Amino acid sequence: MSASQADVKDRITSVRNIRKITRAMEMVAAARLRRAEQRIEALRPYARAVRVMTRAAAHAASSAEISQNPLLQIHPEEERVALLLVTGDRGLAGAFNSQIIRSGLKAAAELREQGKEVSFYAVGRRGVSTLTFRKQEPLGAYTGFTDRPAYANAREVAEDLITAYADGKVDRVELIYNSYVSALTQEVRRETLLPVQEATIWAAAGAQEDTSFAEADQAEATAHALVEYEPSPEGILQRLIPDYVEISVFRALLESTASEHGARMTAMRNASENAGELIEDLTLEMNRARQAEITQEIMEVVAGAEGLS
């Protein structure tokens, strides 16, 4: 039994309206994605300059003193692990939020099986509310900026984790976020944030794949020139170490934002396409209903005429 013409017409109108909204959301997401990509680009020169500086300072510093930095110390008894989940403030972005929460909970379950104590830190309203709902109250909840994270936001998150680590409240910190591959692809990535691998610092100081020759030359030149250090190469490196953590968090926030807009754009494009198909099906159904009504009327007229003759 097919619905009446008027019913189908109403449904078509409402699906059309939904498509208007999903199309608008797709366009907004596309514009925001471009901006988010530019912000990832904008971080590169800073990160590169910090690397060059690290290399210059490391050439002049004594490694023994650097190794004393609390963020480089591996805690011998690794009992408490903190997981930082980076989600978004809003939904309607496909699997963007759920895949982070899923891998976060899975990681927590594995760590608990190994007898470790797990605590959560969450960026984004989605992550915070889901964790709270699951009785996994995050120790740190950071919301309201995932559309456009500022460096100050990353610093706040990073410093909470850094102080917890340095004060011995946590023995390892892991970061789980959507890394940005392209508008169509986002990959869940899990990285160890703390302790900072001492190798990372010295690797930045030594040769690195993504290092251009010019960059290496520049560091070399800086190291060999008579450089005045204020206060000392060691003092400079001591501050560079936490800055590496802040930059890592900032990069994760920026990539997550780009991923969110990319995921939302794709989700909304699919929704618009589905709406289009639905409209086609419904239009066909409406035409059938109209045809049936016309046929019915003709039959009635014919039957009436026959009755008269």
Add this chain to the structure above:
Amino acid sequence: MARTTFDVEVLTPEGSVFSDTVEMVSTRTETGSIGILAHHQPLLGLLAPTELRLYRGENDYARFAQGEGYVQVAEGRVLLLVEEAHTPDDLDVAELREKLSKAESALSGAEAGTAEFDRAARDKRRWEAFLAVAEGTATH
């Protein structure tokens, strides 16, 4: 009298905020106030929060609220890497006051010698410096 000029760039994680030729850079490192003129010897230093001034001429200078960072003088060029650099117009006095009082209460609640204490002290220092820039009371 016009001084010799040199290139300066101020880079933040959110992009470059200043790139121009200037006569002098006036800022603060962890060891104290510093004025950098052309032909300064190579330097690598830690920057402390303060008002950063980039002098294009005697009385023509750009002002920024500068957070912590690094200064590098190499090959006649000055590079300032700062975590935050805002023009005075971008600063919100009410917001800064709120952040400052938050940092102050965190500081009084923290135990000296902990990382938490150091962090609150650094926050307090940053917001005080920014507030001075916003209110135009920064000393130079």
